[in-house]
Structure formats: C-alpha cells, structure tokens
Amino acid sequence: MLWRSGAILISLLVLAGCASTSSLRDGMPEEPPAVEEIAGVPFHPDETLYCGPASLATVLGWSGVDTTPEELIPSLHVPERSGSLQSELVAQARHQGRLAYVLRPRTEAVLAELEAGHPVVVLQNLGLAIAPRWHYAVLVGLDPETDEFILRSGPHERHRTAVNTFLRTWNRGERWALVVVEPGRVPASADPGRYMEAAHALEATGQQEAAEQAWQAGISRWPLSPQMAVALANLHFSRGELEEAETHLKQALDRGAASGAVYNNLAWILAEQGQWSSALDMAERAVAKGGPHRNQFQQTLDTLREQAGDRAAND
Template sequence: MLKNSSPKTTMYITRRVIRFLKFSVALTLLLFLPNCSSIYTAKIPHQSADIPEKYFLKEFPFYKQEQYHCGPAALHMVYLWQKKKVNYQQIIADTFNTKLKGSLQRSLVENIRKNGMIPYTIDNYQQLTTEIAAGNPVIVLQNLGLELIPRWHYAVVIGYDSVNGTVTLHSGAQKNHVVGWKVFSRTWIRAHNWGMVAVPVTAIPASVNLSLAYKQEYLNEIYGFSRNGHFNLSLTAYNTALKKWPDNQTAIIGKADSLYNLKKIDEAIDTLKKAIENHSGSAVIYNNLAHILMEKAGNDKMQLQQAHTYAQKALALGNKKQDKNCPAYKQTLQEIKKRLRIK
C-alpha cells in the first residue's frame, strides 16, 4: 500500500492495476490463440456450389521449416507436389531476406515464375476452396499476431471441411494441422487474405472461371514471362489459354508477341491476320500486324503498302475510340511512310 494515500486513491490505483492485468491477459491470449486453438468451427463462407463440401490433398509432401524459413518451405512443398525439381537451398537464396528475417510476397511470386510456373494470387474464400478442390495447394500469408504487433507466417492450405468448419494446413513444424475456420480466417484477414497457387504453363488455375477479372489477372501473369524474356514459356501459356478461350484478344496479342520475339515472324503474322476476322475493331491488332509486316518487308514495297494499310486502319480506329495508344499507332504509320517515302 502506498504511504500517505487515502482509501479512495488506493482503490482507484488498484482498479487501474486490475484493468491493466486484464488487458495484458487478453493481449497474450490474442497473440497466442492461433497457435493454441485447434478447432473453432464456423461455416466456410462463399463456397462454390459445384465443389465438394470437403476436400483434402492426400499424400501432399511435408517439409519442416527451419526458423524464419516458412516462405521457402512453403514453396518447396508446392514444387514437390508439382514434381518440379528445384534446389531448396537455391529457393532460400532467392527468397529469404536476412535483414527482414523472412520472405516478401513478391520474392515468392518471382521464384515461381523463375522456375517456369505461373504464380496466380487469390484473395477470397471462394477462390481458396475452388483451388483446393481442383488439386491446387494454396500458399497463404497469415498474421498470427495483431495489426500493431504482426507475426507474419506462410503456410500451405491442403484441405477444407465446410461441414465441420475447418481447414488443414502444413504449417511450420506441423503436418496436417487442422484449424477452425474462424481462427484461420482471423489470421488470414489480418494478412489481407493474400494467397497464391502455382500452376504449370500447360494448366489454368481453377478459380479463373469464377470471374472475368480473375481471367484477366491470369493472363496478366503470363505476360510476366515475356517481360523477363522467357518467350517459350509465355507462348506455351498463351496457347493453353487459347484452347479454353479461342477468341480472347489478350491471349492472341500475347501469342503473336511471343512468336515475334522467337523470330517466328510468319506465324506471328498469320496469328494476327486470323484474329482480325473476329476482332475487326481492334486497333492494337492492326498496329501490331503493321509493325511486324514493316520489319519483315525490308524494302519490299508491296509488303510495305500492306503494312501501311493496316497502320492507317489502326490509327483511324484509335482516334475513333480515343485510344490512349494512339501515339504508338501514329509512330508506326510514320515509320512506314518514311520507308515508302510518303509525306
């Protein structure tokens, strides 16, 4: 008891101490709840009607992580599942940040792309369960702490049970770790619902079918191969996409660009000419066709005239639609005119 303090002051201080202790206990529980609480059932929300109520990836490989290496370990397990031979020490070298004592999401994304697979990110429960049901494990980022005191952790979701409200993960040192949906959801939401699947260039993520926006995100990821100069991979991936969506303009343009960069000029030209039949209003297709024909033509005036016609069409369509790419279309036309000595 404090000296020279009145009973009222003592009671006030005591109440403050009690409140502080209650807060400390509550904070401790919040910090350790995801690790200590295994089952806390709740129905999994927004699940597609055409997938099973429960699904589990049998015989999914487990690799026990070393301290701070949850990211590399998650990638390693996914590569093993996909039968992709990737050296684990190289994964660590590529993705682990010694200063941060962890791995950034973009390093995992780039590592998957580096190893010839498509990294496809997800951000909701429907995508998560759809991918699992299709046989695609999902790497997820969790915050096992609080917003102000985060404890970041990567795990691999390999199963779900909407009847009992649980998910199954390979996480850290725990194999087939069953977690209640509410507990998992809480930790996943605190990491902004970041998740990722890795699929071969000959496959398409299952959740792409859920939305046009998801399809476009998938096609954007393919372009990552082209951006890094891996045109054989981008060509295979675009061909895979075109088997499913034969008239998709993004995939057609991407395929032609890959062929062009692989020096398969005639195939690139044929791809774009065929595309005009179904995309006669596409300024981009006309412009790209004009550009490739110009490069192929050299000093051949007949081919340059054909390129000139396509370039004029591209600019006309671009101006009509107020296309932001009009400066590029105009530049293509000017280059062709210069070769033809047209003012």
Template structure:
C-alpha cells in the first residue's frame, strides 16, 4: 500500500526516533500526556472482517461524527480487492465526500493534542517489519498512565491497550500517518494554517462553515481568506465574497488568482474601473497564466492592460 513520503525535518526526526526505537531504547510519551494522565473517548466500535480494517476504522470515525458508517457499504466504497486493503487517500476522500474535514495527525504531540481535545485519530500501523510490512488501520480513542498505554479500537478488539513504545514503533514504520475527521465549524487542536489549507482545498461539499472556522482561527492568512471568498461566491453571497476578496488582496497582494476573482466580483457590483485594475494586477503578477489572460480579454472587452 503506497504511503505519503516524508519531507524535510520530518525525515530527520523520524530517522532519529527510528534509530532509538530500533536500538530498543524507550521513548517517553509527550509531557502533555501527564495533564490529564488519562483520557477515554466514547467512540462506537466496529469489528473488522479479514483484511477490511480500513472500512471498519472509517466506519467508526463516521459513526463518531453521527453519520452512517455501515461497514459493508464502506467496503464497496474504499476497499480494493486486488490489494486486499484500502488506500489512505480513499479513506480521507470518503470523509470529505460527507462534508468532514480530514486533517493529518503526524506526530506524537499532535496525537495526544487531538485525543485530549476529544478527537479520535485514525492511524496506519505496520505491525510487522519494514521489509515485510503488515499494514493495519486502527482508531486511537484514548490513553492512560500518563500516556504509557494507548487505547485503540483495533481489528476485532474493542478498547484494547498497547504499550506506548510498541504502538510508537508500529506507527513509525508507517511514517506517522494518521488523521482526524471533524464536522463543519470544528478545527483540530493541532491545526496549522498551511496543512489546514491543503486539507480544505480538495473539499467539494458543505465547505463554507469549514472556511469560516479556518479564517476565524487564522484571520491573517490571505490564502485561507481566499478560500473563504470562493466559498462565499459559490454560495451566491456575492457582497460578502467581494469583501473577502478585498481583504485577501490586502493580506496577500502577491496572490494573482485572488486579484483575478476580485475583478469579477467588482464587475458584478458595477465597478468596471475597479474590475479592470484588479485583472490587470493579476496579469502583472501572472503574465504567463492562460486563465488570467482570458479574464483580461473578458473584463477589458479586448482592450488589454
């Protein structure tokens, strides 16, 4: 099963941790796990059938969100018979298709932050060796003893516990791949602007409340504000969208697509001079963009900038 590649600092940190684990040395849980020393989330349990841990784990995450999570129906949606498994990208896509935010959780600190915030985390583990992997999806639903024991719904076992270092080894072999699924308006405890933008960008359904929450949390992010403006425009809230585009180009004046869309918003409001200024600014920032060139032609009536 292909996995996302690690980049930059994640590679170095993972290699260092991997060396420690390979040497049979223990790695303590993050200090925040001591406050509180235990946490347990009420997450519905679905036992997996053979090789179908992906649909079962996804079903638990959906049911926790109070959505239908029938395992048999999910098998048809995300399980690949030729691989005898499910790809992580398909699990995330299934969540997004239901209007949920699929946000990555890729470190021990983030894992504990989410569980402490009341968010279960779907994780990928390699239960065997790197050379002969045995991929497995489980749902982290809590911890105890200051993080020394992790509580999971895993396979056919409900609320089973694993020693922290054993769990960490299996998670590390899967490059710390995991994610939360959250409803509109709720953000992860470990949220950061750029990963949030990447998590929101592929969403097609019920996005407005997600973008509103993102901008409320990071009001100075021009790129998130641009996403909100687009969602407002799609919802036909054109006045609010125009205001959001105006704010976007103030926060991120280098963002050519925002100037391009602002041109249409201004034209829609009857401001033809302002529309021309905006599209010409977009063209100056992205002179090789065919999309912007088409906008210049349309907005200026063929006169150009």
C-alpha cells in the first residue's frame, strides 16, 4: 500500500552525519558558561565492572524511572567484554520508555545539555589507545572557576576532573555521549535528523505512547518540519486512528509545513475514509510538489484515480 511508502520517505530523510573534531577544546568557549551542578541526580556508587548499569540507572532515575544498577545488570552486562555496549545502554533506555539521544561528538553539545539541566552519560578511555580502560560516567556540572567538570563516576559522587583531562579521556572514547529524557522533552542540542532517529527507534520498541509524546514535542520544537508531522500521523494511522492522522497532516499544512509526503499520505487517509474528491486533490498536489519521490506520488495519484473510478462505476 502506498501509505507505507510514505513511511519509507521518512527513513530516507532522517539520517544525519556526524562531524569529528580535531581540537581538544573544540567547542569550549574562551569564557566557559556558568553551568551549575544539576540538582536531583541520583548516585549509584560502583567499584565493580558495572559502571554502565550504574550510569544508566543514574540518568533513568533523574528522568523519573525508578530503577537500580542491579536491576539493569542482566540486560546490560556482557561478561566476555567485562562491560556494557553503548548500543545496549541506548536500547535499555528506550525499553524503559525514555528518549535516548546520542549527542553529536562535540563539546558544545555536552555543554548545551548541562546548561539545560540534563545529565550526560559519557564513555571515557582512562587508559591508553593501545591499552584501553573503558569507563562510563555521568557529567552533572561544570565549575568555571576551577575549570573542572563534575561527574558521578565509580565510587565518587562528585568526582572533579580538569576540563582538559576529561576531554582527553573522552576523545579516546570517541566522544560518545548520551542524554536520556522523558519523551515530552527535547534535548537542548538536538537537531531534527538525530531527534527523528531517536523517536523512530523509541516507536520501534513498541513504546507507542512515549513515541507519540516525542513526536508532539518534536513538532513543538520544529513546527515547520513536515517529516515530524508525517511521523506522528503515521503512528496514528498504524493504530487505525484515521481522523487523528488526518488532523495532524492538515495542521502541518496550516503551519506551512507542506511537502509531497504530507500531501501523498493525506491523500491515502482521505481515500480510506471515502473522501475521494479531496483525496485526489491532495494526490495532485503531491505530484505538483515533485522532488525525488515524484514517481511514488504519481503512482498514488494513478491508483486513487483508478479506485475512485471503480467506486463510481459500482455506485
């Protein structure tokens, strides 16, 4: 069914590139922002190999999920690796109904999250490139007076480390950083492409209510994004909520967030409800928009014209 091809359009539009960085302090302003230490971040001391579960439990607890490292260990710890994979931390956060957003590998992205009051899980290599010692910790603040980051790290509730020292260990960890937020909140440093990937992944885990909240928050942040509107409408369509899906796409048009995909998918929704004249009008507008998926839009128009003709003949 061509509505499903509309969902494919989304996946073609959400991929976002990652730019690496060469300077150790790239993204650190000359005058560091006065980032206060984030209040209310739980602390789970860890002196074992379970820094991954401890760090994830920390940010999950901050986001409102009541859990402990012990509860997370079975799903996160990989014995043969003596630790946890980044992908498993992300997957478990989504399983808990939270939006897991991997930051761009730049210092300013981390600073933006800290300024917004979002603790950040970071992966450090406390060893050397040839002899790595991987470690997860949670950034909870920056002291500009001493030029130190503050972390929940291992057995230390307020581990202070010089900015340059932290950035050096974070660089060796390939600058991986993760923010975990309730789905109605958008990470401060989020860009539309990465955010859509995170929201789609949340939906794919079966967390439909959380995904709906994430899409609505995304639309509030980027009201002119047609992709966000199509994604939210697609979720409603998958649940058989045709009127809701129609409403969201029409609201996108009213906001000026029009695209061929919006018109194309709205055409199918209207056709499903027997509104053939309006459906054909939307399909024609999708074709007029053109773009790389014009052939799919034309196929929608041709199919709906044929179906509308068959209905008229049978009436």
